[in-house]
Amino acid sequence: MTELTTGRVLQENKYKIEDVLGQGGFGITYLAEQTMLGRKVAIKEFFMKEYCERDESTSHVSIPSTGSQEIVKRYQEKFLKEARNIAKLKHQHIVRIMDVFEENGTAYYVMEYMEGGSLSDKVRNNKALSEEKATRYILQLAEAVDYIHKKRINHLDIKPSNVLLDENDNVVLIDFGLSKQYDTGGIQTSNTPVGISEGYAPMEQYKQGGVSEFSPEADIYALGATYFKLLTGINPPSASDIYEDGVPVDILRSKDVNENIINAICKAMEPKKKDRYHSISDFIETITFDDKEPETEIIVISAVKEKEKEKVKVKEKEQEQKKEKKKYKFEIKYLLWIIFPSIILISILLYNGCNHKSSQLVESADSMGIWTDSMYYKSSLGTGIYRGYIDEKGMPDGNGSLIFNDGRKYSGSFVHGEMEGDSVIFMYDNGDEFRGKFYKNEFKMGRYTIKSDGSYFYGTFKNGQPDKGKWYTKNGKIIP
Numbered sequence: 001m002t003e004l005t006t007g008r009v010l011q012e013n014k015y016k017i018e019d020v021l022g023q024g025g026f027g028i029t030y031l032a033e034q035t036m037l038g039r040k041v042a043i044k045e046f047f048m049k050e051y052c053e054r055d056e057s058t059s060h061v062s063i064p065s066t067g068s069q070e071i072v073k074r075y076q077e078k079f080l081k082e083a084r085n086i087a088k089l090k091h092q093h094i095v096r097i098m099d100v101f102e103e104n105g106t107a108y109y110v111m112e113y114m115e116g117g118s119l120s121d122k123v124r125n126n127k128a129l130s131e132e133k134a135t136r137y138i139l140q141l142a143e144a145v146d147y148i149h150k151k152r153i154n155h156l157d158i159k160p161s162n163v164l165l166d167e168n169d170n171v172v173l174i175d176f177g178l179s180k181q182y183d184t185g186g187i188q189t190s191n192t193p194v195g196i197s198e199g200y201a202p203m204e205q206y207k208q209g210g211v212s213e214f215s216p217e218a219d220i221y222a223l224g225a226t227y228f229k230l231l232t233g234i235n236p237p238s239a240s241d242i243y244e245d246g247v248p249v250d251i252l253r254s255k256d257v258n259e260n261i262i263n264a265i266c267k268a269m270e271p272k273k274k275d276r277y278h279s280i281s282d283f284i285e286t287i288t289f290d291d292k293e294p295e296t297e298i299i300v301i302s303a304v305k306e307k308e309k310e311k312v313k314v315k316e317k318e319q320e321q322k323k324e325k326k327k328y329k330f331e332i333k334y335l336l337w338i339i340f341p342s343i344i345l346i347s348i349l350l351y352n353g354c355n356h357k358s359s360q361l362v363e364s365a366d367s368m369g370i371w372t373d374s375m376y377y378k379s380s381l382g383t384g385i386y387r388g389y390i391d392e393k394g395m396p397d398g399n400g401s402l403i404f405n406d407g408r409k410y411s412g413s414f415v416h417g418e419m420e421g422d423s424v425i426f427m428y429d430n431g432d433e434f435r436g437k438f439y440k441n442e443f444k445m446g447r448y449t450i451k452s453d454g455s456y457f458y459g460t461f462k463n464g465q466p467d468k469g470k471w472y473t474k475n476g477k478i479i480p
Contacts, residue, residue: 002049003028004059009035010103015043015110025049026075026177031113040113041098046079046106048072054104061106076107079177083109086176089151092413092422093144095164095174114172116165119230123160126233128255132458132476134230135261135287137163139445140171142223143422143437146280149216152182156211158222159200160229170423182214199236200225203243203271217273220283224268231257236269243271261287288445288460288468377402379419380441381410391416412438455479 008017010032019031021042030043047054051068052061063069080100086109087097099110119137122129129137141163148155157178164172196205202221204210211218225236232251236242247266264286270276277283370390377386377396381404388400396402396414403409412424419438426434426443436446443461450456459469471479 002047002052002054004030004045004054008059010043010108011099011101015041017043023047023049024177027079032110034110040115042111042113043108044111045108046076048075052106059104061104080107080109082176082179083107085153085179085181089148091144091147093140093171093173094147095172111174112172114164114166116167116169118165119160119163119171119226122165123230123233128233129230130476131231131255131257131261132472134227136447137171137230138223138227138287139284140422141173141226142280142284144171144173145219145223146284148179149219149280152184152214154180154182154211154215155219155222156180156205157197157200158219158226159197160226163226168423180211197222198238199229201239202269202273203239204273206239215273216279217276220268220277220280221270223280223283224265227261227265228252228269231255231261231265239271242269284445379417381419382406382408384408388414410438 003020003023004017006017006019009015010017013035015032016035017030017032018040021029021031023029026046026048028045028047030045032041032043033039034041047061051063051065051072053064054061063072080102083097083100086095087100095114096112097109098112101108128134141158145155145158155173155176155178157175158173162173162175164174166172200222202218204215205218221239228234228236228247232255234251237245237248247269249262249266252262252265264283267275267286268277268283277286370392371388372390373387375386375390375394377384379402384402384404386396386400386402388396389398391397395417397416399413401409401411402419407429409427410419410424411426412419413421415421419441422437424434424436424438426438431451432449433451434443434446434448437444443464445460446458448457448461448466454474455471456474457466457469457471460467473479
């Protein structure tokens with residue numbers, strides 16, 4: 001027997017094993033229940049199937065060969081280091097580590113469980129995704145990869161099976177077992193083994209020392225290969241085949257894939273590292289910009305769409321005028337709402353050891369932030385009631401929602417008081433909706449839908465207006 005049996009408990013009944021989700025050469029991933037909270041979690045167990053054995057009655061893991069014990073010990077230490085490294089990453093498209101522990105002679109880490117399956121499941125049996133859906137997934141994945149690159153980490157195992165989907169159909173990058181950390185000089189500081197996923201690994205990953213220096217281009221290659229898989233449903237060719245014959249663009253064209261995207265995939269998957277994109281931002285810019293259509297066309301269409309939103313702007317102006325008349329009353333009220341959470345925060349810090357709970361503010365064990373159920377908050381987009389996490393200064397920080405006085409609503413993440421996140425929702429009181437990336441209180445990239453006719457814009461935004469992208473009908477046809 002290699003895996004834990006259904007019903008086995010870990011950490012004195014804290015976790016109960018329900019099923020096996022997958023197994024590789026270095027570990028087994030289980031579906032489990034966190035019993036006290038009654039929620040599903042995923043637990044990864046360190047288990048090198050080539051060297052390890054398990055006692056059926058006790059579940060204890062042992063290494064029969066004394067010569068292999070040092071090898072297993074070294075890799076177990078790397079397994080725990082992987083968990084600690086992932087735990088330091090805070091991005092909504094990267095898996096969140098909830099717990100780490102040692103038991104049964106081996107090690108485990110606990111992750112949030114994703115119920116939406118993986119991108120690999122989406123394209124099973126050669127099923128291709130629409131260009132819009134595939135691009136949405138790739139842009140979210142690119143944001144996660146860009147985040148780790150800024151921390152000088154290479155993932156080195158990006159592929160559809162390592163990208164899960166949450167309940168809102170947003171991507172979550174997992175499995176950092178082959179990732180490498182690099183210092184400021186670009187030299188690796190970790191010695192994880194170099195793995196190869198055929199079709200997703202570039203030529204340099206096959207060479208000894210090929211990724212010993214920080215190389216965003218390796219992950220960019222895998223990102224392009226993943227894009228190819230989503231758009232075609234077909235496994236990408238191996239790096240050697242790409243070197244000989246290039247990317248099979250005819251397959252992409254047969255799926256009516258935009259030439260801009262085809263060019264982006266080809267450049268991302270160039271055999272030579274020097275010929276690829278050198279940053280994620282360059283890759284993103286290519287797939288969100290169509291140089292065949294002048295920007296003036298987008299502006300004209302946008303102007304037509306703006307007519308329907310004129311009433312909303314007038315209403316917002318009237319609301320601002322009313323609020324000006326009540327300026328002094330509001331400032332006093334706002335000041336009280338800022339002071340109040342600060343007092344509560346200080347109380348929590350002073351009585352950290354007490355098991356104190358409040359219906360208004362509670363400390364979260366997972367985020368180590370402070371939760372507020374109701375707080376007035378003023379942003380550059382207007383004033384309203386905020387509900388969510390706040391930082392030590394009483395500013396929104398983490399997941400939350402802001403309902404504006406005029407009926408608009410923002411749901412997503414905040415960073416030190418500003419609306420900022422990769423998968424947010426912004427709704428107007430007339431039903432128009434934006435879904436995508438927010439940065440410093442502005443639309444940046446995503447989809448803006450007009451409720452009245454179902455048409456939508458998909459692309460990048462500038463100063464809150466559509467910038468580079470296309471308008472579509474509600475049926476997904478491009479508006480000429």
